[in-house]
Amino acid sequence: MGKREIDELKSRAGEIRKDIISMLGRAGSGHPGGSLSAADIVTALYFKVMRIDPQNPGKPGRDRFILSKGHAAPVLYAALAQRGYFPREELFSLRKLGSRLQGHPDMKKLPGVDMSTGSLGQGLSVANGIALAGRLDGLDYRVYVLLGDGEIQEGQIWEAAMAAAHYRLDNITAFLDHNGMQIDGPTGEVMSPEPVADKWRSFGWDVQVIDGHDMGRILEAVEKALAVRGKPQIIIAGTVKGKGVSFMENKVEWHGVAPNADETVKALSELGDRGGMVCHD
Amino acid sequence: MTKKTATREAYGKALVELGRQNGRVVVLDADLSKSTKTAEFARVFPERFFNVGVAEQNLIGTAAGLAAAGKIPFASTFAVFATARAFDQIRNSVAYTGLNVKIAATHAGVTVGEDGGSHQSVEDIALMRSLPNMTVFVPADEAETFGAVRAAAGMEGPVYIRLGRAGVPPVHGENFRFVTGRAVMLREGGDVAIIAAGIMVSAALEAAAALAADGIEARVLSMHTVKPLDAGAVVAAAKETGALVTAEEHGIMGGLGGAVCEVVCAECPVPVRRLGIPDVFGESGAPGELLEKFGLTSAGIVRAVKEVITFRSPSRTPPSPPSG
Numbered sequence: 001m002g003k004r005e006i007d008e009l010k011s012r013a014g015e016i017r018k019d020i021i022s023m024l025g026r027a028g029s030g031h032p033g034g035s036l037s038a039a040d041i042v043t044a045l046y047f048k049v050m051r052i053d054p055q056n057p058g059k060p061g062r063d064r065f066i067l068s069k070g071h072a073a074p075v076l077y078a079a080l081a082q083r084g085y086f087p088r089e090e091l092f093s094l095r096k097l098g099s100r101l102q103g104h105p106d107m108k109k110l111p112g113v114d115m116s117t118g119s120l121g122q123g124l125s126v127a128n129g130i131a132l133a134g135r136l137d138g139l140d141y142r143v144y145v146l147l148g149d150g151e152i153q154e155g156q157i158w159e160a161a162m163a164a165a166h167y168r169l170d171n172i173t174a175f176l177d178h179n180g181m182q183i184d185g186p187t188g189e190v191m192s193p194e195p196v197a198d199k200w201r202s203f204g205w206d207v208q209v210i211d212g213h214d215m216g217r218i219l220e221a222v223e224k225a226l227a228v229r230g231k232p233q234i235i236i237a238g239t240v241k242g243k244g245v246s247f248m249e250n251k252v253e254w255h256g257v258a259p260n261a262d263e264t265v266k267a268l269s270e271l272g273d274r275g276g277m278v279c280h281d
Numbered sequence: 282m283t284k285k286t287a288t289r290e291a292y293g294k295a296l297v298e299l300g301r302q303n304g305r306v307v308v309l310d311a312d313l314s315k316s317t318k319t320a321e322f323a324r325v326f327p328e329r330f331f332n333v334g335v336a337e338q339n340l341i342g343t344a345a346g347l348a349a350a351g352k353i354p355f356a357s358t359f360a361v362f363a364t365a366r367a368f369d370q371i372r373n374s375v376a377y378t379g380l381n382v383k384i385a386a387t388h389a390g391v392t393v394g395e396d397g398g399s400h401q402s403v404e405d406i407a408l409m410r411s412l413p414n415m416t417v418f419v420p421a422d423e424a425e426t427f428g429a430v431r432a433a434a435g436m437e438g439p440v441y442i443r444l445g446r447a448g449v450p451p452v453h454g455e456n457f458r459f460v461t462g463r464a465v466m467l468r469e470g471g472d473v474a475i476i477a478a479g480i481m482v483s484a485a486l487e488a489a490a491a492l493a494a495d496g497i498e499a500r501v502l503s504m505h506t507v508k509p510l511d512a513g514a515v516v517a518a519a520k521e522t523g524a525l526v527t528a529e530e531h532g533i534m535g536g537l538g539g540a541v542c543e544v545v546c547a548e549c550p551v552p553v554r555r556l557g558i559p560d561v562f563g564e565s566g567a568p569g570e571l572l573e574k575f576g577l578t579s580a581g582i583v584r585a586v587k588e589v590i591t592f593r594s595p596s597r598t599p600p601s602p603p604s605g
Binding site for chain 1: 307328329331333334336338339341342343344345346347348349350351352354369370372373374377378379
């Protein structure tokens with residue numbers, strides 16, 4: 001992986017963060033914290049890893065992405081728009097009546113959304129189904145799943161984790177956006193998922209633990225995961241909730257509150273937006 | 282005496298037939314394949330069968346994923362677990378998405394018997410009917426089950442098929458053709474209409490025969506599709522007979538009776554008696570004893586008919602006297 005390519009991806013992640021802030025500022029509601037923490041992972045997937053075609057979003061052999069933590073919809077929408085699935089201007093319709101950009105991703109409305117999510121804990125089971133179908137059809141696509149560390153408190157996640165290992169679904173690669181926070185506080189206080197790596201390992205998964213904001217490490221981890229045979233893989237990505245915006249970082253309060261106009265300007269300037277409110281290039 | 286077949290048995294056979302015809306059909310179960318009768322499909326098509334273990338939420342989610350990738354999954358377990366345990370998964374991963382998942386749930390209603398109230402689903406029709414995009418089939422016999430399974434596989438979108446444990450006699454002749462959303466008039470009659478589904482259809486036919494001996498001509502409709510309901514057939518029955526009885530092995534709230542009342546109160550108000558399980562859970566007992574306890578018998582239907590016709594609009598002509 002060349003430094004230049006990594007730098008480009010980092011810069012892309014910055015653009016995605018800016019879109020997240022801009023669209024949330026315009027929407028007046030939504031979830032910045034967990035969108036920003038996942039921005040580097042989602043950027044790596046949509047701009048480097050996944051074999052997808054924005055011109056043919058339903059192509060049977062495409063790689064899939066399931067945003068199981070559906071409240072991070074802004075990061076997915078920003079990536080899809082910047083990847084060319086729909087006009088970037090449409091990001092400003094987020095959460096508005098009649099919009100294709102629902103508060104949580106809706107596969108029936110928006111091209112490029114592989115699964116509707118929002119009620120936590122359901123994405124990994126769906127990934128299992130898609131992965132089983134791929135195996136039956138002899139297609140070599142992969143299914144990427146992004147889980148939240150609060151989300152894995154849902155029992156269904158562990159039903160699905162057990163099944164993925166049982167079926168040896170090595171065509172599933174999950175990421176855990178391990179930002180350590182959930183709505184009511186630090187996950188360690190609300191309901192600790194630790195030792196989280198041991199839990200996944202004991203369920204029969206290949207586990208890697210990385211810095212989820214280090215683009216080089218994300219790409220390396222994916223490469224290693226893709227070489228694993230006979231086991232699903234999870235990349236536990238240590239992240240910072242609200243990453244990139246100083247006043248949002250590691251602040252539980254920014255889980256589900258949108259920035260106001262002043263905060264939006266401040267956040268965008270921190271993210272290096274020269275033009276202020278406008279999210280376009 | 283005609284041979285009785287449980288609708289779950291018919292389901293098992295229909296699945297194998299479907300599996301032969303359509304390679305996209307896959308089947309999932311949650312550790313109850315011997316009881317739900319998906320085991321035969323598993324034997325014939327092992328590569329297309331997935332037993333997810335005792336994990337109903339994952340059952341439904343996995344089915345949604347298979348459907349998202351172009352398969353036609355039939356997911357089976359007992360009705361109480363399929364619908365109530367995994368309701369949010371059905372709501373969000375199946376109904377909200379409109380994915381092509383077929384939920385075929387067995388052991389519905391009180392004829393589960395001895396296992397008791399924890400296992401007797403009296404609310405599954407209500408739950409499934411309340412979800413947008415969901416089609417709900419409640420077949421009465423083997424022929425309707427085959428029809429429902431074929432129809433489910435042939436249509437795009439979520440379907441719930443409610444199946445029973447107990448054997449039921451055939452209610453249809455050779456020429457029966459299952460049409461989604463169309464009630465089947467099994468007996469003509471102008472004095473009252475009995476609208477039944479599932480195991481209560483054969484009881485309704487028996488009741489109608491008994492009523493005829495008393496000079497009451499009852500129309501009998503098999504409402505194998507509870508959603509979308511055949512509103513035309515319901516309104517016609519209300520207009521032409523002036524009184525309705527609904528009969529189902531389900532709670533009286535939100536099931537077939539509720540669906541029928543929603544239509545008649547808006548389009549042709551007539552008295553309706555809803556025969557079903559009142560606002561209580563079931564309990565252990567022999568299936569026949571439980572049906573007796575809740576009046577889910579031909580005698581119970583006869584009683585309901587005789588009661589409801591006394592509430593008919595007085596402007597209507599009374600039942601004609603017995604002929605002959």
